[in-house]
Amino acid sequence: SEFLDFVKLYPNIKVRADITQDLSDFDITETDVALDYFPPKDKDNVVIKTQKVTFGLFASLKYIEEFGCPTDLADLYAHHRLCLKTGQQTKIPCVKELTDHMQHIAFSSDSEMVFRTAMKNGLGIGLCPVAYGLGNLVRLDNLNFEDDIDIYLFAHKNTKDIPRIRVFINYIKN
Numbered sequence: 001s002e003f004l005d006f007v008k009l010y011p012n013i014k015v016r017a018d019i020t021q022d023l024s025d026f027d028i029t030e031t032d033v034a035l036d037y038f039p040p041k042d043k044d045n046v047v048i049k050t051q052k053v054t055f056g057l058f059a060s061l062k063y064i065e066e067f068g069c070p071t072d073l074a075d076l077y078a079h080h081r082l083c084l085k086t087g088q089q090t091k092i093p094c095v096k097e098l099t100d101h102m103q104h105i106a107f108s109s110d111s112e113m114v115f116r117t118a119m120k121n122g123l124g125i126g127l128c129p130v131a132y133g134l135g136n137l138v139r140l141d142n143l144n145f146e147d148d149i150d151i152y153l154f155a156h157k158n159t160k161d162i163p164r165i166r167v168f169i170n171y172i173k174n
Contacts, residue, residue, distance in 0.1 A: 006171050013164050019112070032159045033169055036152050037089050045154045049173045052148040054130045055094065058137040062122030073101075073143055076125065081106035083124035085115040094147035095127060 003015065018031075034040070039047060057076075059069070070076035082102045087110050089095055099105065106124040109115045119126045120136055130139065130146070153172060159165050 010167060013168065015168065031156060032165045033153070033155045033172070037092060037149065039152050040154045044157050046157050046160065047152055047154045048160070048169055049153045050150050053151050054146055054148050055127050056130050056146040057125055057140040057143055058119065058128050059125045059140060060120050060122050060137055063124065064138060066122055069140065070143060073145060076143060077101040078103055080104070081124035083115060083119045083126040084108040085112060085126065086110045092149055094149070098127060
């Protein structure tokens with residue numbers, strides 16, 4: 001939905017979004033712009049912007065009705081179910097802390113859509129960007145478990161200044 005304005009402003013620019021667990025999966029000659037939890041390793045990519053995104057723990061009302069709300073982190077770790085978005089983000093310290101301490105990982109997926117659907121359907125508690133948590137998920141802010149995670153926007157040095165790509169970069173950056 002965030003790209004609707006972009007499409008209206010630039011109807012002739014085609015945006016292709018590919019999701020991968022590891023940017024090394026990409027053929028770098030086919031990738032102009034990327035977002036990742038880690039800075040680029042390839043010397044042909046340059047960081048355009050780094051932004052901190054606050055992540056917190058969320059559950060659906062359906063989960064809370066079925067399993068209750070954890071009272072603290074010890075209760076979460078021992079008695080509750082985790083929904084885990086797998087991939088590179090499992091190397092982020094706060095995610096690793098969750099996976100190291102949770103007694104029951106109820107569900108995991110490398111698909112953001114499947115992960116969020118599982119959470120919405122009450123399969124477990126998950127770590128999500130605070131901005132995503134609006135709607136049918138409840139933020140469990142009583143647990144004091146949140147972290148600001150760097151998200152890197154970077155681009156291929158040879159294509160970043162092509163006008164259609166620069167327009168896209170500037171739109172995302174802003």
